[in-house]
Amino acid sequence: MLRSYAQLVTLLSATKALALFPDCSSGPLKNETICDSSATPLDRAKSLVALYTLEEKINATGSTSPGVHRLGIPPYEWWNEGLHGIAGPFTNFSDSGDYSYSTSFPQPITMGAAFDDQLIKAVATVISIEARAFNNANRTGLDFWTPNINPFRDPRWGRGQETPGEDPYHLSSYVHALIAGLQGDSSDPYKRVVATCKHYAGYDMENWNGNFRYQFDAQISQQDLVEYYLPSFQSCARDSNVGAFMCSYNAVNGVPTCADPYLLQTILREHWGWTNEEQWVTSDCDAIQNVFLPHQWSSTREQAVADSLIAGTDLDCGSYMPNHLPGAFAQGLVNETVLDQALVRQYSSLIRLGWFDAPEKQPYRQLDFSDVATNASQQLAYRAAAEGIVLLKNDGLLPLTIDSSTSVGLFGEWANATDDLLGNYYGVATYLHSPLWAAEQLNITVNYASGLGSSSDPTTNFGWMSVWPAAAASDVIIFISGITNDIEAEEKDRVSLSWTGPQLDMIGQLAGLGKPMIVVQMGGGQLDSSPIVNNPNISALLWGGYPGQDGGVAIMDIITGKAAPAGRLPLTQYPSSYTNEVPMTDMSLRPGPTSPGRTYKWYNGTAVFEFGSGLHYTNFSASVNRGLESSYDISELMSTCKQSNETYPDRCAFTPSPIQVEITNIGTTSSDYVTLAYLTGSFGPAPYPKKSLVAYQRLFSISGGSSDIAALNLTLGSLARVDMKGNKVLYPGEYSLLIDN
Numbered sequence: 001m002l003r004s005y006a007q008l009v010t011l012l013s014a015t016k017a018l019a020l021f022p023d024c025s026s027g028p029l030k031n032e033t034i035c036d037s038s039a040t041p042l043d044r045a046k047s048l049v050a051l052y053t054l055e056e057k058i059n060a061t062g063s064t065s066p067g068v069h070r071l072g073i074p075p076y077e078w079w080n081e082g083l084h085g086i087a088g089p090f091t092n093f094s095d096s097g098d099y100s101y102s103t104s105f106p107q108p109i110t111m112g113a114a115f116d117d118q119l120i121k122a123v124a125t126v127i128s129i130e131a132r133a134f135n136n137a138n139r140t141g142l143d144f145w146t147p148n149i150n151p152f153r154d155p156r157w158g159r160g161q162e163t164p165g166e167d168p169y170h171l172s173s174y175v176h177a178l179i180a181g182l183q184g185d186s187s188d189p190y191k192r193v194v195a196t197c198k199h200y201a202g203y204d205m206e207n208w209n210g211n212f213r214y215q216f217d218a219q220i221s222q223q224d225l226v227e228y229y230l231p232s233f234q235s236c237a238r239d240s241n242v243g244a245f246m247c248s249y250n251a252v253n254g255v256p257t258c259a260d261p262y263l264l265q266t267i268l269r270e271h272w273g274w275t276n277e278e279q280w281v282t283s284d285c286d287a288i289q290n291v292f293l294p295h296q297w298s299s300t301r302e303q304a305v306a307d308s309l310i311a312g313t314d315l316d317c318g319s320y321m322p323n324h325l326p327g328a329f330a331q332g333l334v335n336e337t338v339l340d341q342a343l344v345r346q347y348s349s350l351i352r353l354g355w356f357d358a359p360e361k362q363p364y365r366q367l368d369f370s371d372v373a374t375n376a377s378q379q380l381a382y383r384a385a386a387e388g389i390v391l392l393k394n395d396g397l398l399p400l401t402i403d404s405s406t407s408v409g410l411f412g413e414w415a416n417a418t419d420d421l422l423g424n425y426y427g428v429a430t431y432l433h434s435p436l437w438a439a440e441q442l443n444i445t446v447n448y449a450s451g452l453g454s455s456s457d458p459t460t461n462f463g464w465m466s467v468w469p470a471a472a473a474s475d476v477i478i479f480i481s482g483i484t485n486d487i488e489a490e491e492k493d494r495v496s497l498s499w500t501g502p503q504l505d506m507i508g509q510l511a512g513l514g515k516p517m518i519v520v521q522m523g524g525g526q527l528d529s530s531p532i533v534n535n536p537n538i539s540a541l542l543w544g545g546y547p548g549q550d551g552g553v554a555i556m557d558i559i560t561g562k563a564a565p566a567g568r569l570p571l572t573q574y575p576s577s578y579t580n581e582v583p584m585t586d587m588s589l590r591p592g593p594t595s596p597g598r599t600y601k602w603y604n605g606t607a608v609f610e611f612g613s614g615l616h617y618t619n620f621s622a623s624v625n626r627g628l629e630s631s632y633d634i635s636e637l638m639s640t641c642k643q644s645n646e647t648y649p650d651r652c653a654f655t656p657s658p659i660q661v662e663i664t665n666i667g668t669t670s671s672d673y674v675t676l677a678y679l680t681g682s683f684g685p686a687p688y689p690k691k692s693l694v695a696y697q698r699l700f701s702i703s704g705g706s707s708d709i710a711a712l713n714l715t716l717g718s719l720a721r722v723d724m725k726g727n728k729v730l731y732p733g734e735y736s737l738l739i740d741n
């Protein structure tokens with residue numbers, strides 16, 4: 001059985017009084033190699049593991065590691081979350097005062113819409129600094145089970161909100177920046193924290209039509225694996241040196257991922273060279289139990305833990321491994337060498353985090369609550385929200401001109417949102433600024449009524465009775481609604497992509513008043529907003545996702561023009577009919593007899609809004625300045641690549657210097673601009689993707705009449721296509737570079 005959060009919190013309070021770090025200066029290990037900071041992490045970890053009895057080793061395979069009291073090794077809790085701020089069942093916020101809150105950033109789906117890798121690195125840096133401050137107060141750990149970088153494949157997925165979106169290139173670039181921010185520079189003597197790329201692999205369905213994440217067997221072709229499901233994980237392992245991976249609940253092509261040596265050994269460690277002794281794999285929580293039941297991959301509990309450990313799962317989120325490894329050893333299913341290897345990985349990781357070293361030598365060990373929720377962090381949370389909001393429709397009403405005589409009607413379940421601003425996996429935010437709160441800070445009249453909240457006919461229920469007079473008294477109507485974690489969540493996929501009947505009724509009634517009207521669509525998954533797009537009485541549509549602690553302010557600032565929108569949809573907005581056209585369990589990307597295809601690359605229907613959609617308060621023009629010739633010889637590209645120092649040919653630069661695109665603001669309003677560069681053409685295996693994102697760059701505050709240069713670094717990998725066997729190949733053919741269309 002899965003443990004409940006309530007039980008987990010009880011465990012935490014039981015361990016709170018114990019020592020935080022091993023005492024290498026006067027504890028029992030002081031003369032051992034583990035305490036010699038001049039020795040290599042590998043030698044140090046090996047020396048510690050050699051001192052453990054078999055029972056002590058087995059006890060260390062669960063996420064709530066009890067430590068070894070006789071050796072002065074304190075307990076360590078491996079399960080910490082950090083999706084968009086520190087969080088998790090074991091992160092302990094105090095009731096008041098210091099350590100009672102931290103910075104809560106937008107959900108990744110909103111930050112993904114910013115297409116700003118520098119922002120992502122800055123956000124991740126703040127999260128890791130706040131994590132260190134909380135760790136120094138014994139309130140959280142040093143490793144964090146974030147990011148979630150399964151591509152947002154199907155619009156129904158309840159956890160798509162946790163990801164930066166649907167495109168594998170975007171995810172790979174985003175996660176590279178994020179890991180650098182979380183872990184710090186690889187040349188630093190200590191890692192700031194360890195990040196964990198999850199859920200490896202093929203996990204993007206919770207509970208759909210009788211298919212549960214715990215037993216689902218994802219059937220994925222080799223081509224789709226290499227092209228779509230694995231690039232973000234490759235970016236973590238091979239290109240970003242992430243400290244940890246998490247295997248997922250599901251199986252891939254018949255094998256539960258936590259017991260799959262092909263995924264965990266052949267691809268992850270051998271093919272991607274993820275071979276540092278300090279890099280470990282954890283299971284998702286109780287996923288090893290699922291290897292036995294419901295997957296029935298292993299015939300007994302003991303076989304399941306042995307199969308998982310031998311395949312390369314070094315840690316069990318839960319206690320299944322420590323509970324059943326004694327039996328596995330008794331039955332001769334596993335040997336101590338593989339257990340030692342798992343523990344060496346765990347302890348090498350803690351060594352790289354400075355767990356065994358004197359605190360005074362470590363800058364991160366000096367951080368405290370004065371480093372949490374600083375003014376700069378609060379501003380960054382606001383900026384992340386403002387950068388991620390996307391303008392989808394505007395007939396010219398926005399930016400809204402307001403003055404003290406303006407009366408604004410604010411309606412919808414999200415207008416006074418609090419925790420909903422955060423989505424899921426959140427800690428305690430510094431504050432929660434709803435759109436209503438933000439509107440009330442302006443010198444205007446605000447008429448607020450939620451109006452919804454019941455599935456009954458809103459035009460006759462109590463809600464509508466309060467909306468009607470408030471709307472009548474307003475010059476402008478803002479309706480903020482959509483979906484929340486009541487509808488899209490862990491263990492909950494959506495069944496419909498439509499706004500609900502009551503929501504559409506309310507939107508229609510409000511629009512019927514003939515007043516200037518703005519709709520703000522909230523939530524991580526997209527709703528089919530065509531009724532709003534097609535309603536001429538609705539002037540503007542924005543999408544805000546889950547914008548975090550300052551999300552309401554960011555929304556109101558964009559509406560009123562204090563900030564200019566430049567976010568782009570990081571996913572396709574499909575028509576609601578999409579759910580009838582392909583089952584969630586169909587993992588294929590390309591269109592076929594039972595699928596219209598997935599994502600902007602392959603979907604053969606008409607999207608309501610395409611991936612990359614996003615309007616501005618001005619207009620931009622783009623022209624390629626420098627860097628492209630009319631033809632390239634593939635063998636020359638490959639031989640230049642071979643002469644470079646690059647180990648992996650797909651990372652070789654396509655052109656010696658970045659391709660430069662000049663972006664000119666041809667309007668008057670100063671604005672950021674996200675340059676999206678796509679490749680298109682008929683080359684490689686058919687069918688051909690409509691286009692593929694190969695580079696992006698956000699440019700900042702380009703004033704009216706001015707230009708800026710986007711420097712696009714294309715790689716040979718970005719030109720390659722993947723064949724049926726999963727090989728990445730450079731094919732001859734006609735290629736076009738599209739900027740932003």
Ligand SMILES: O=[N+]([O-])c1ccc(O[C@@H]2O[C@@H](CO)[C@H](O)[C@H]2O)cc1
Pocket residue numbers: 002003004005081145198284285490
């Ligand atoms: O037992 N519980 O309370 C519990 C709670 C959450 C949970 O979800 C899993 O735990 C997260 C660990 O990082 C993974 O992202 C998610 O798939 C799994 C189990």
